[in-house]
Amino acid sequence: MVHRSDGRDWRFELPLNPVKVSENSVGPVSTMSDYFYVESFVKTCPTRVNELTANAFTVLILESNDPCDCDVPSCEKSHKRIWRSNLRTIDLLRKRHLIKEFRVIAHGVSKKLLNINQELTKLADSLGGPLATVRKILFLGRGLIQAVAAKVYHRLFPNVSDLTFHRQRKWGVSAGYTKLPPDRCTLFEQTFTKYMYQLEALQLHLTTPLEFHKFCENLSSLSINIQHIRRHRDLPLIPALRLRWIEGQLVFQSLVKIDFTFVVNAENKTAFPGYQYPIDFPVLGSLRVTNAIGVYDNIYAYFTSNTLRRLVVKDDPDAFEHIDWRVLQTVQRFEIEHPTGEFYKREYSSDSIQKLFAQESAVREVVMLGPVYYTLPRTINWHNLVLLDIAVAIADKDMLGNMVAQLPHLESLHINCVSMLTKDACDT
Secondary structure, eight states: OBTTTTTGGGGTSSOOHHHHHHHHHOOOOHHHHHHHHHHHHHHHHHGGGGGGGGOOOOOOOEEEEEOOOOOOOOOOSHHHHHHEESSSHHHTOGGGGGGEEEEEEEOSSSSSSSOOHHHHHHHHHHOOOOOOTEEEEEEEEOTTTOOOOOHHHHHHHHTTOOOEEOOSOOOOOEEESHHHOSSHHHHHHHHHHHHHOOOEEEEEEETOOOOOOOOTOOOOOOOOOOHHTTTOTOOOOOOTTTTOOEEEEEEOTTOOEEEEEOOOOOOOOBBOOGTTSSSEEEOEEEEEESGGGGGGHHHHHHTSSSOOOOEEEEEOGGGGGGOGGGGGGTTTTEEETTTTTTTSSSBBBBBHHHHHHTSSSOOEEEEEEEEEOOOSSSOOTTTTOOOOEEEEEEOOOOHHHHHHHTTTTTEEEEEEEEEEEEHHHHHO
C-alpha cells in the first residue's frame, strides 16, 4: 500500500492517466515530492510504466531535506540531513538516456553542513561515468549557498550549456537573487567558472562572477540583473547572432543611439523582448533598424513612446506596410533604404507609400533610397517637411506639382527619377 507522510492512502488520489502523471511530476521547479507521482505510478501500475511520457525522466534530482534544524535537546524529531534522488527509479525503467537536466535542491536553510561532495561521489559511483545527455544544471533553493563541488559537476556533466540558480519554490521572472546576499554563493560561483565558456543560457545575477573575457559564441538566452552588471564596466561584448531570449529589467539611462541589424531571419517571428520584460531607453534619440521584419512583428511599435529625432528603416518593401508608423510622431529626420543596400533590388509598392505619407508626423527631412513604383504620393500629411530626397520609377509634372503644393515649408527637393516624360522635363 502506498501512503503519504500524513498517512492518507495515495491510491485514491493518484491520477491513473500516465500523461498527467508525467506532467505533474516534472516541471520547472519540481522536487522529489512532485516526483512521488511517478514513483507511485510505477509501484501501483507496473504493467503500464511504458505509457509514461519521456518528460517523466528528463530531470535527475538530488534533493536535501532537514526534518528538523532546532537546537532543543529534548526534540524527538530526526536532526539528520536526508538526501534523496530519483536515479534509482529512472534506472529501474532503463530511462537514463532521457535525462537532460541535473537538479540540486535544498529549500531549507540549515546550520548543518550540506556534505554535497559526499553525495555527489555516491551519485558518480551509481552513474559509473559522465552523463553526456545532460545540458542543464539547476540549483534550486535558498539552502545551497556554501556548497562546492564544481569539479565533480563538470566531470559528471561535461556538456552542460545552461546553468541556472533559482531561490524560490515558484518559477517566475528574475530567478536567483534580487538583492545582494549576505553570504557569497560559492556553489554557483565555482560551478559557473567551470562552465562559463560553454554556457548558451546565461544568468548575470548578483551571484555571478563577472571576471571573464568572453561569452559563449552560441549564447541564445540571457538573464540580467542590471544593478549587478553596472558594477563591471569591462564586460566583454555580448554575442547576439543567436540570442533569442532576454530576461531582466534593463534601463539604458544614457543611450542616445541604437543600431539594430538582423542578419538571420527567424523561423517563427516573435514579439520584441521589451514586451515581456521592461527594456527602457529614456533618452533615445536615434534608431536605425535593418531587416527587423524577418525577426520581430512589432519592433517599431515598441518605440512609439520614445521621442525619436532620427529614424532609419532598412526593411523588406514587401513588409513595409505592416510597420507601425506611429513611431514617426516625433521624428525629425526619416530615412528609408533597402536592407541589402542595393538601390534597384526591390520597389516599394504605391499603396505602401500612400499609407506612409498619410501618417501624421512632424518630420522635417525625408530621404528615400529606394524606387517608388508609380505613382508619387497623392496625399501628404507631413506639412513641416523642409527637405525631400526621393527616388521614383516614373514621375510627371502633375504628380510633382500636386506633391509640392502640399508642402508649404519645403526648401529642398531632390528627385532621382528612372523615367520622365521629355516634354515635362523641358517645361519644368
